[in-house]
Amino acid sequence: MTAIISVRDLRKTFRVLVRRPGLGGSIANLFAPHYRSVQAVEGVSFSLQAGELVGYLGPNGAGKSTTIKVLTGLLVPTGGEVRVDGQVPWEKRERYVKGIGVVFGNRPTLWWDLPVIDSLELLQPMYDIPAERFRYNLVEFKRMLELDEFINTPVRSLSLGQRMRADLCAALLHEPKLLFLDEPTIGLDVVAKEQIRRFVLDINHRRGVTVLLTTHDLTDVERLCERVMILDHGKLLYDGTLAALNGRFESAWTLKVDFEEEYPDVSVAGLPAPQRVGRQALYLFNHRELNTAELVQQLMARFQVVDLEVRRPPLEETIRRIYAEQLLTK
Amino acid sequence: METMRLYLRVMKLSILQQVTYRTALLAGLATNFFFGLLRAAVLLALFQVQPVVNGMTQAEGLTFVAFSQALIAFLFIFGTYDVMNTVYTGSIGADLARPMDLFFYWMARDFGASLVNLVIRGVVLVAVFSVFYPVVMPATIGQWGVGLVSLLLGWGVNYAFRFLVNLTAFWTPDARGIGRAAYTMLMMFSGFLMPMRLYPDWFSRLVALTPFPSTFNTPMEIFMGLLKGPEVIPALITQVGWLVALWLLARVVLRRGLSKLVIQGG
Ligand SMILES: Nc1ncnc2c1ncn2[C@@H]1O[C@H](COP(=O)(O)OP(=O)(O)OP(=O)(O)O)[C@@H](O)[C@H]1O
Ligand SMILES: [Mg+2]
Numbered sequence: 001m002t003a004i005i006s007v008r009d010l011r012k013t014f015r016v017l018v019r020r021p022g023l024g025g026s027i028a029n030l031f032a033p034h035y036r037s038v039q040a041v042e043g044v045s046f047s048l049q050a051g052e053l054v055g056y057l058g059p060n061g062a063g064k065s066t067t068i069k070v071l072t073g074l075l076v077p078t079g080g081e082v083r084v085d086g087q088v089p090w091e092k093r094e095r096y097v098k099g100i101g102v103v104f105g106n107r108p109t110l111w112w113d114l115p116v117i118d119s120l121e122l123l124q125p126m127y128d129i130p131a132e133r134f135r136y137n138l139v140e141f142k143r144m145l146e147l148d149e150f151i152n153t154p155v156r157s158l159s160l161g162q163r164m165r166a167d168l169c170a171a172l173l174h175e176p177k178l179l180f181l182d183e184p185t186i187g188l189d190v191v192a193k194e195q196i197r198r199f200v201l202d203i204n205h206r207r208g209v210t211v212l213l214t215t216h217d218l219t220d221v222e223r224l225c226e227r228v229m230i231l232d233h234g235k236l237l238y239d240g241t242l243a244a245l246n247g248r249f250e251s252a253w254t255l256k257v258d259f260e261e262e263y264p265d266v267s268v269a270g271l272p273a274p275q276r277v278g279r280q281a282l283y284l285f286n287h288r289e290l291n292t293a294e295l296v297q298q299l300m301a302r303f304q305v306v307d308l309e310v311r312r313p314p315l316e317e318t319i320r321r322i323y324a325e326q327l328l329t330k
Numbered sequence: 331m332e333t334m335r336l337y338l339r340v341m342k343l344s345i346l347q348q349v350t351y352r353t354a355l356l357a358g359l360a361t362n363f364f365f366g367l368l369r370a371a372v373l374l375a376l377f378q379v380q381p382v383v384n385g386m387t388q389a390e391g392l393t394f395v396a397f398s399q400a401l402i403a404f405l406f407i408f409g410t411y412d413v414m415n416t417v418y419t420g421s422i423g424a425d426l427a428r429p430m431d432l433f434f435y436w437m438a439r440d441f442g443a444s445l446v447n448l449v450i451r452g453v454v455l456v457a458v459f460s461v462f463y464p465v466v467m468p469a470t471i472g473q474w475g476v477g478l479v480s481l482l483l484g485w486g487v488n489y490a491f492r493f494l495v496n497l498t499a500f501w502t503p504d505a506r507g508i509g510r511a512a513y514t515m516l517m518m519f520s521g522f523l524m525p526m527r528l529y530p531d532w533f534s535r536l537v538a539l540t541p542f543p544s545t546f547n548t549p550m551e552i553f554m555g556l557l558k559g560p561e562v563i564p565a566l567i568t569q570v571g572w573l574v575a576l577w578l579l580a581r582v583v584l585r586r587g588l589s590k591l592v593i594q595g596g
Binding site for chain 1: 332335336339340343346347350351420421423424426427428429430431503588589590591592593595
């Protein structure tokens, strides 16, 4: 199988004007501008197969948006090779963007003062969409995203969640093979987030659209992505399944046990002493060394157990540790 | 064909959008009208002293005031900063993620807004002005026709100039300052303040070498009958020349700029 997106050794360096303070500084800036370079992306390589839905993660300033801008033809990289669906994104921009859909979570793309429907209908001649396909897609997306309640409202008066749904619709009416989402759920409430996730999953499953998504919301990742890539300081630190990432970096799991009676000693060899409250005990264990079944069997053999519950730390916690303790760079 | 349909659609949306700014339109009309009255009052005071001022009769002077005030909004004489704003806010990214040509997209948008301005701020202003003052309308259909063609050409030259000014935002964070300087030049040298032929000879000769008179002075002189008969031909040819030259330049500069543009934000 050939990759639909392939990125090799991608680099992007920004030149930032260093402004010196004061009047003298302003004059100096004018005649002898001093630049500092910022390496936003430093040698990133990856590829995506058609139909994948991949999360592109990393802390603030990691270089995610920069990568997305390169992949959507908005930015010419400093170095490296990029092929998306056989094309170089920034070379024939107009032709290239016909085949992709883009949503920037923090940036409206529709005509601000006009009803949503006006902006949507502009897309038909823009992408040369056959009238029938256009109608069909519009009806379907209107239903899935529940656009009807505000489709005749000016974009300026929409809530953030409504606008994001309209933007998603506008990114997909022309049936692109590829969808790039830069923080599509930023600032939305749980209901709106869930609606967007369901929509993205659906177009990925049923329409086979390949999706690359950046987000800081790890529920998005758990709900949507089997595969994640983690970027930090412009370098790709991890590229693999979410399950494998959890396997490697998840901190201790917790087993909560309710006993029949208050046993004097419920500790398990090799584990730290459990926290106890009445008949309840909380065991912290490293799932890589001791599997849950063994632990449960041990306890059941020794005590009368009423109830059991295994808790995994939230992905949030795992990712936070990866960022904060720089686990991947070691 | 589909491309044409796209830009016509953009123009239509722009018209709809412009119409939603009702208050701004009326305020603009009032302002243009007020300054028109002021300019007319100054002229009338001068005409009390002598019958011909700057080679224009009283009626010609008032006609000039009426038409120039009426065309301010159509030609965006005070300039536009829309494209550079999209560069500085980064919202140009959303436009570039669409399969459309930035030059024609903004042209369609501007032209839609211009048409609304022409009707609401232009036609209304001239009509009201003619009630109070002896405004001289073009005498023949031919003169109207040639004047309108020239006005459209002028619009095109003016658009390309404004677009180029906006494109400087690709290179400098101070494009607003460049804009202010450039649009002051546009106002001075386009014949907006008074017809070019009334300036000192050396000055109008110099300015004639720039594209500015092609934006406003030429259609204006045709409407006023200052330029007529065979003299119209070279004037129109000059306009076409500047139109082609500035359009090509704008497109080359746009291509260059896009290859180094840094989309802000994210
Ligand atoms: N236009 C620019 N000029 C200069 N530096 C930039 C520019 N855009 C981004 N950078 C720098 O490049 C780095 C990567 O930025 P980028 O926007 O790609 O991060 P990100 O991963 O999207 O972060 P976030 O999660 O905060 O959106 C940052 O250090 C940023 O300061
Ligand atoms: Mg970002």
